[in-house]
Amino acid sequence: MTQLGNDEILKAVNLKKYFRIGKDKKGPIFVRAVDGVNFSIKYGETLGLVGESGSGKSTIAYTVVGMYRPTSGQILFKGQNIGMEAVRRPLSLKKEIQIVFQDPSSSLNPEQTVEQILSLPLRLHTRTPKRQFKEKMVELLEKVELPSDYLYKLPLSIGGGEKQMVAIARALASNPSLIVLDEPTSALDVSIQAKVINKLMNLQKELNLTYLFITHDLSLERNVASRIVIMYLGKICEVADAATFFEKPLHPYTQMLISSVPVITEEEEKLKPKKIVSIGEIGSPVNPPSGCSFHPRCPYRMPICSEVDPEMIEVSPGHIVRCHLFSRPEKTDSKGV
């Protein structure tokens, strides 16, 4: 039975989520969205999850929050096993874990006013009496710096950034401990993104929140996350704290991703690893390549890479890589760290 460290609010142990999409002669066909993932989130930190499409990052978010049930493996939240769909979870758990989706135009009911949107979590999760609802809502709006007359507005008369603020206010309404943010600013412009991110960071300090922050924008993740996990085709490639992740990326995929980021200053250019032009398409999570799933696109691939899936190796405290380049010397002919 896995234990949570004292400072861990969430822990995933060998988490797998497969989606069955049919079958052929050999048996059922699965999309291996999440394929054996181990990570933990500490109280008060922001764990960044990055990857491209098919990486499984959104699936992990949705499994944590209860949209999916794990195929196997465990998720522990404050010691409890939460590996089940939201409908089966106790209300007290639903209160604790909230999610902010990417597109506020579809995550807010277009036929409900802000007042109605906020009243749901207030009604379910707090003991606020009905006559104090409006007050509470104005408080929530103030927390996200929206004026009180927004209560009667419909989402269509609110701008994108402000809609996302409403979504954040909704998430805060139940006083959660953990908020999952799935690309919360990808649909927003850069200047509005800055506002929203700043607000999120301030709220985190003010309310002692823990964030699971998912994005494909590496520059954003650099400034938001304290630790970063990068995924490819359902498996973790590398885990490191934010500074190390960008200053000393070890996994070839990490290097490839960072080197593709368009930057705007010379300083950042120098920081980027040598340009690795990505070859070919992203692999398919239905039929992932054998051995290390990244090997077809890897400029450093060795014969062993197409045969054996590498193990997760802790190269230095807190810095974990899954790559044969860093395997223990007694196991393979490695290139060394």
Add this chain to the structure above:
Amino acid sequence: METKENILLNIKNLHVWYRVYGGYLKVLNGVNLIVREGERVGLVGEAGCGKTTTMKSILQILPPGDFLIPKGEIYYKGKDILKMNFSEIQRLRSKEIAMIFQDPTAALNPVFTIGTQIGDVIKYSIALEEKKVYKEKLKILSARALKEAYLPDPERMLVNYPFQLSGGMRQRTCIAMAISSSRNLLIADEPGTSLDVTIQDQILHLLKEIVEKMGASIILITHSLGVAREMTDRIYVMYAGTIVETALTKDLFKNPVHPYTKGLLASVPKLSGGGIARGIPGRIPDYLNPPQGCRFQPRCEHSTSSCVENPPQFFEVEEGHLVACYLAQR
């Protein structure tokens, strides 16, 4: 400063209004933009600033009946597009200017094969000159176009449907369609935005290579300053329907002058860390009743009374670097 000889596209003082309930949305308020032969020009701006409207005006694909162009001209190779008749515009769309749309999935018809769709483009452009187009010739030209966009196995690709292709391949198909007939000016609207970063990287480099090889000009519309920095020679920064600043790319990043440009640059998260600036306070103006003067004034911390009364004209800060701001003139 500008040699008149090799200007390909010249948008002069373009105003575009959309008709809505309550009046007109005065979206474009005097856009000035020049593209020379072989140049890579970036148009940078956030949502709602009018960049898509500007591009749609060039190709005359604004929603019919619902818009008005009270002022302005768009000169292409010396002729005003806004005064062209239908067949001239068709010729323009077919042989001169092509647009690559943002979402390749929406830009491809899901019920026709790739071969049919790219064949249609080629057939139409050839049909303007020759009366009959043979199927075999069409196939060869289609496959060749796909090959130029580095699509693997082009002959087999012709019989595929869009749903069988990945996002990156669909975008390449759209690019192939654009370059198969039109060769002088490409307009790429947020290319690769809907794709993954590594694939977007590939697409941007493909565009770069194609443009160099063909000697074409390209207008790259994007909200990402990083992409603009890597891919363009000159940039126009757009806000609320006006160009607020334009400069050679290297000059813009080294020496931004307009408060909006500076605010934008500060809001971009840096790979080197250091947190994110607070963004730009306020929101874009209500196009139904836009400010009389500078449209950025309500959000600007340096505003003065002249900013409120009159929209600022372009002021040359250094060679090739124009700023529409009274601040620049001090």
Add this chain to the structure above:
Amino acid sequence: MRNLSGGQSNSPIAVNLARPKSLFWTNLGRNWYKFSRNPLSIIGLVIVLVIIISAIFAPWIAPYPEQAGPFVDFENAGQPPSLQHLCGTDNMGRDIFSRIVFAFRGALIMAIVVLALAVPPGVLLGLIAGYFQGGWIDTVIMRITDIFLAVPPLILALAVASVLEPNLMNAMIAVTLMWWPWYTRLLYGTASSIKNEYFVIAAELTGAGKFHIIFREILPNCLSPIFTKIALDVGWVILIGASLSFVGLGQQPPTPALGQMVSDGARYMPIFWWMTIFPALAIVLILLGFNLMGDGIRDMLERGMG
């Protein structure tokens, strides 16, 4: 920014947060703008208003209101259209124009009653089946719906009418029975696609109960197709009602009914053409008016750019 600390209910907040009333009028203006983009919609609206006003004020609008009831005047029977009788007279000497105006009443009453009875259960069943898509509830509801839809409408109405006495009330019952399944089908499709939207998922994840999800999250998003369909359906219900009265079911003489008037006049064709043609044109007019207006309503309710 205000500073709140456990405020009391007579704090200034209550005053400032009164729902703004002007919002309704602004929306009316915008809705009219959307409705009137297509001039045909306005024509439809005018036709509909004329019909409704004629029905309500029939005794004052019809030139010979008494002829819409038990009345005979064989001397005046079979008169062609003239200034005294705009649509001529029928075989019993009654003014056809007046009878048409009174027939509007029965038509509209039928439409109102049928839709009022058919729409709520149809919508409810469709919502429930759509939300529980894939389960046994879905199967039971939708297969029953399919059975009702499989029976040709007129046959169903005739069957019902043959069991019950022929009169207006029973005609309405018959039409209601064949009308509700269309709403179930409509809602089934709408609800099952809306339930996958992120805002519904967000409500489920936070613990909302099924009642809340179905009626507070999903239903409000279904209202546009429902109201559009109702507007269009008025014409079609009236048409089916006319078909019933054409074969003698429905409104019984001497109360005028459009279908019955068409049927009565048919045997006098082609010499006394006005006895059939004018009632038939009235039916066409009703259908046209409601269809055009319905298109306008759909434009108005569509979510799009202002």
